[in-house]
Amino acid sequence: MILASFGNSPVSFVRMAEALEKYAHTTEEEIIVQSGYTEYDYKRCKAVRFMDKETFFHYLETCTVAILQGGWGSISEASDMGVRIVAFPRRNGIEHHHDQGQLVRALEDNGICLGCYNENDLPTLVEKAKTFDFKPIKRGSATTVINNFLENL
Secondary structure: OOOEEEEOOOOOOOOHHHHHHHOOOOOOEEEEEEEEOOOOOOOOOOOOOOOHHHHHHHHHHHEEEEEOOOOOOHHHHHHHOOEEEEEHHHHHEOOOOOOHHHHHHHHHHHOEEEEEOOOHHHHHHHHHHHHOOOOOOOOOOOOOHHHHHOOOO
């Protein structure tokens, strides 16, 4: 099962919905979509607008791959759970108020996710994600950073 999540941005993300539906016609794998505020008439994907946190985490724990919009929240939670992530960034000024591509590229450079910048690449990226050696997010300590800064004043 593949989980796809659009996050909680109130801006529609039809580009991702269309890519998911197109991909669904090429795979036997079930695709569960948390569509958020994006309205789309899915034929092959099973979609709900929002899931409670318990249900969402259940799907994250059991999915083969998560296709997530490029926001920090769901990506960091999924990475902490060891989930295989394809991140689909929203475009600046069209689908979001900032460029999610910058975050996705930085996370991809660190092996945390695979970035889907072109919707036609989604099927290839999902297959790659199934065997990719993902890395966890390296967490820092704000206390250490602040103390180091203060010591160097």
